[in-house]
Amino acid sequence: MGGLIKSSIARKVAMALSGLFLVFFLLQHFTINLTSIFSAEIFNELSHFMGTNPLVQFALQPVLIFGVVFHFVMGFVLEIKNRNARAVNYAKYNGGANASWMSRNMIYSGLVVLAFLGLHFYDFWIPEMVHKYVEFAPEDAMRYYPELLHKFESPIRTGIYVISFVFLALHLWHGFASSFQSVGFNNKYSIAATKFAKAFSIIIPLGFIIVSLVLHFTH
């Protein structure tokens, strides 16, 4: 068991599992966001539940934050180790001949997503924490939807969100499908699983983009 922590395979599996966890989170986040373009009431209700339920706030939220931090810290550690594994670079390297752009540039798509998370935390999570745990402001179950609309008034912010979702799609395109291989799942069901993962990596970010644009242009 001791060697497991240091081994390259364990790190690969850890990246895959934390990534899969974040994929589930994305689906949940998207589902709630999607309600905002159909019903302000349902969006408020779900947001209020997520923002006040002790299980979500004090159990799932810390696990999620740990998952995000673990995934990007491990990503950086692996990137540095991998770069060190080739001391002298090729004068000519034709990476496009044998691997997709997405698979070769996970660190860059991941960095854009990380930078976006910084903005997203600044926009929503930090004000939420200040509201609840610093100012101890009285709870208002109807405040979530107007706050959401306010954020998407700015065309610049909406544009940054849209670009970030494109990079999220690029990151998921390789990451989600390859996580199956990492955990050792490569059999007759792999083609179907890969198709599902590729579809997910387009549909969910595209959905986020549509929600952002609808909130920006319809209000």
Place this chain on the structure above:
Amino acid sequence: MNLTLKIWRQSDAKSQGKIVDYQVKGIEGDMSFLEMLDVLNEQLINKGEDPVVFDHDCREGICGACSLQINGEPHGPDRLVTTCQLHMRMFKDGDTIYIEPFRAKAFPVIKDLMVDRSSFDRIQHAGGYISVNTSGNTIDANAIPVNKDDADSAFEAATCIGCGACVAACKNASAMLFTSAKVSQFALLPQGKIEATDRVLAMVNQMDEEGFGNCTNTGACEIECPKGISLENIARMNREYLKASLKG
């Protein structure tokens, strides 16, 4: 055809290397890539210059000795061939061809295009074997029934010639495809079950100690492998490793 070659020259493991330009003329499309280098070396020897050092042995694609990163791809632009099987008809008159050694920290350059791939030998030594009683009463391997699919997969894994193209192609210089082929060729057969736990742990541990990078599933290794070793072997090794770690 006439070609411009940009070849990595490095006098020994400790020296700084650099790309040097050479011109070769009258190359036929039927020549192999190594024969083209033979032509260049004859020119260099006739001029009293140091010939380009490169690995080669059987020149029929089965020994795994030849290497070379050609125009940014191990064993060049053709598929399912080694450098010795690469024909010059893959290139055209006036082309510029970059020729570099397989690059990885675990494959240090010995001279010019020749690299030390003994790290692969050490991974094999760590667990790439089975225990067989050879004291006179050896049981014929064919006497043990093996599922056809498993036998085929084990055979396919065993066709790995250990050339190192997987490492050279990988952006992370990972040796997962090689190691997984060597693990799989035994893991799938009844004879390999006895040491299965120790084997995968020892071989992966040795692979990590040699300084190879981590696999990120780009799939470049599978595309560039001259023997078409499948990524399925890596998934199998991951499973075997996790199983062995939890057991041991």
